[in-house]
Amino acid sequence: MNNLARKSRTEADFDAIVIGAGFGGIYMLHKLRNELGLKVRAFEKGGGIGGTWYFNRYPGAKSDTEGFVYRYSFDKDLLQEWDWTTRYLEQSEIEQYLNHVVDRFDLRRDIQLNTEIASAVFNEQRNLWQVRTSTGEAFTSRYLVTALGLLAKSNMPDIPGRDSFGGILVHTNAWPRDLDITGKRVGVIGTGSTGTQFIVAAAKQAGHLTVFQRSPQYCVPSGNGPVDRAEVVETKKNFDAIWQQVRNSVVAFGFQESGVEAMSVSEEERRRVFQENWDKGNGFRFMFGTFCDIATNPEANAAAAAFIRSKIKEIVKDPETARKLTPTGLYAKRPLCNEGYYETFNRDNVTLVSIEENPIEAITPAGVRTADSVEHKLDVLVFATGFDAVDGNYRSMDLRGRGGRHINEHWGDGPTSYLGLSTHGFPNMFMILGPNGPFTNLPPSIETQVEWIGDLIGHAERSRALTVEPTRQAEESWTKTCQEIANMTLFPKVQSWIFGANIPGKKNTVMFYMGGIGGYRNELKAVADSGYSTLSFDR
Numbered sequence: 231m232n233n234l235a236r237k238s239r240t241e242a243d244f245d246a247i248v249i250g251a252g253f254g255g256i257y258m259l260h261k262l263r264n265e266l267g268l269k270v271r272a273f274e275k276g277g278g279i280g281g282t283w284y285f286n287r288y289p290g291a292k293s294d295t296e297g298f299v300y301r302y303s304f305d306k307d308l309l310q311e312w313d314w315t316t317r318y319l320e321q322s323e324i325e326q327y328l329n330h331v332v333d334r335f336d337l338r339r340d341i342q343l344n345t346e347i348a349s350a351v352f353n354e355q356r357n358l359w360q361v362r363t364s365t366g367e368a369f370t371s372r373y374l375v376t377a378l379g380l381l382a383k384s385n386m387p388d389i390p391g392r393d394s395f396g397g398i399l400v401h402t403n404a405w406p407r408d409l410d411i412t413g414k415r416v417g418v419i420g421t422g423s424t425g426t427q428f429i430v431a432a433a434k435q436a437g438h439l440t441v442f443q444r445s446p447q448y449c450v451p452s453g454n455g456p457v458d459r460a461e462v463v464e465t466k467k468n469f470d471a472i473w474q475q476v477r478n479s480v481v482a483f484g485f486q487e488s489g490v491e492a493m494s495v496s497e498e499e500r501r502r503v504f505q506e507n508w509d510k511g512n513g514f515r516f517m518f519g520t521f522c523d524i525a526t527n528p529e530a531n532a533a534a535a536a537f538i539r540s541k542i543k544e545i546v547k548d549p550e551t552a553r554k555l556t557p558t559g560l561y562a563k564r565p566l567c568n569e570g571y572y573e574t575f576n577r578d579n580v581t582l583v584s585i586e587e588n589p590i591e592a593i594t595p596a597g598v599r600t601a602d603s604v605e606h607k608l609d610v611l612v613f614a615t616g617f618d619a620v621d622g623n624y625r626s627m628d629l630r631g632r633g634g635r636h637i638n639e640h641w642g643d644g645p646t647s648y649l650g651l652s653t654h655g656f657p658n659m660f661m662i663l664g665p666n667g668p669f670t671n672l673p674p675s676i677e678t679q680v681e682w683i684g685d686l687i688g689h690a691e692r693s694r695a696l697t698v699e700p701t702r703q704a705e706e707s708w709t710k711t712c713q714e715i716a717n718m719t720l721f722p723k724v725q726s727w728i729f730g731a732n733i734p735g736k737k738n739t740v741m742f743y744m745g746g747i748g749g750y751r752n753e754l755k756a757v758a759d760s761g762y763s764t765l766s767f768d769r
């Protein structure tokens with residue numbers, strides 16, 4: 231170790247700072263502190279643990295990954311001790327689970343809540359990250375791990391009159407604990423995964439629910455319901471095999487993806503397979519468990535879309551409502567599932583307004599006025615309008631790498647990374663679910679990333695490296711790989727948050743590695759096995 235190394239090592243407040251206390255930040259803190267023995271602090275701007283599951287308290291909020299694989303797998307005892315009683319986990323259960331994990335591994339004492347990190351600047355002379363909170367506290371660390379969340383920065387569209395609304399206006403990602411919509415006149419803008427969950431639950435509570443829909447959605451049943459004790463016991467016995475399958479699968483949702491092409495079977499067989507999976511439920515199962523090419527072959531995609539359209543026609547009683555609810559384009563957004571979405575529109579207390587056909591003119595003090603001059607009177611207006619996904623929270627910070635270069639300048643042509651984990655010019659910084667990370671059920675991908683980052687930091691420590699970062703070439707090559715894979719799919723052909731198309735003015739970019747978790751893990755292993763040859767170390 232040279233003098234500079236000794237100096238910078240002793241002068242840092244922490245070996246590592248972790249930003250965020252969701253699934254990613256919690257496990258990273260455990261890995262670095264409890265397993266690598268480093269001095270670490272995690273900072274979280276929220277008032278509690280859980281990230282997504284702390285903020286999204288809206289009626290109906292739950293995972294759309296089945297609960298048995300929406301959890302950590304890194305600790306066998308933890309897997310055995312946490313039970314579930316329904317197929318999907320409610321927001322409150324996931325929040326409780328993450329709090330349990332924090333206490334079980336004694337992490338709470340090193341998590342500073344209610345603390346937003348406003349800036350993180352790399353000091354090249356000292357090889358340290360200088361981190362400042364929004365209240366002016368300053369800290370230094372040798373490593374910085376950003377677990378900022380990929381669906382964590384709310385998108386609040388600037389609809390005319392938004393701030394004039396006299397009732398309660400709320401984004402689903404900032405749902406107040408005490409907001410009760412029982413008996414109220416509620417409006418909701420947005421029919422994505424969040425909006426559809428909210429609509430199904432809110433219709434049962436609100437006096438009246440008005441749904442402002444911009445795009446109709448393909449939505450399949452979730453198959454939610456009670457899980458009996460015997461199934462839980464059996465699943466727990468089989469966890470080794472289950473996680474082995476998940477880690478080597480494509481979407482990591484706990485089912486076997488299909489290997490059959492949709493057009494290789496008869497129309498009758500196709501319909502049988504679609505029906506079988508409709509009955510089982512789950513959006514990812516319907517897209518990836520029915521046939522292997524729904525997301526890649528336009529003909530296969532059209533067959534799946536036609537099946538869902540036929541269901542809408544069957545379910546929705548009013549033909550005009552059914553028409554408005556029926557999508558016509560590709561089935562290529564993140565697949566949705568729900569507990570009776572289309573059925574909800576048969577209720578007397580639910581009104582559907584297609585704002586594609588009848589746009590919102592303004593939000594008024596009393597409600598929402600549409601182009602047909604109708605003022606929809608509301609007590610509560612809910613923005614289920616999604617997120618500035620993936621890079622949103624990065625750009626909110628004053629984040630600067632070598633030469634004081636701001637992340638916005640670095641990502642001027644859209645966000646990029648090496649392996650979804652790191653980016654050239656930002657040494658000793660590791661991202662969890664950064665741009666071009668895997669498009670999967672996320673906890674297994676988060677674990678994959680945390681474990682790889684932990685191994686790399688362990689390697690850097692043992693070799694006394696001052697800094698480690700990917701080469702520019704490695705990052706460019708990964709970006710190209712992600713673009714090539716995405717272009718083999720139908721996802722880029724529709725407008726959605728997956729490519730940043732939901733935010734006005736945001737550059738449309740590939741933001742995910744769509745090669746599957748198994749492929750992703752192989753890529754990471756190959757890099758580690760090569761002695762991290764695509765990373766440059768300053769020793």
Ligand code: FAD
Nearest residue numbers: 250252253254275281282293294295346347378379671672
């Ligand atoms: P998050 O849980 O988003 O945590 C990031 C944390 O970083 C946040 O608490 C945030 O406050 C904090 N933070 C950000 N910036 C700063 C800063 N500058 N200073 C301090 N703190 C900061 N994924 C699935 O795989 N399956 C599902 O079924 C599923 N359902 C979802 C349902 C909803 C409603 C939403 C919104 C997301 C869902 N997701 C789902 C995605 C979900 O976000 C991930 O599964 C997972 O929870 C992400 O964990 P994370 O730790 O990476 O990020």
Ligand code: NA7
Nearest residue numbers: 381387420421422423424425444445564614615616617727
């Ligand atoms: P999404 O999937 O981005 O959905 C947002 C919804 O809000 C969608 O229906 C949008 O319509 C609608 N939207 C967005 N902006 C506007 C404006 N300006 N006017 C009207 N309607 C608008 O976000 P979610 O939160 O539902 O889901 C994101 C992920 O989080 C999800 O995949 C889960 O993993 C959890 P559009 O369809 O774009 O026409």
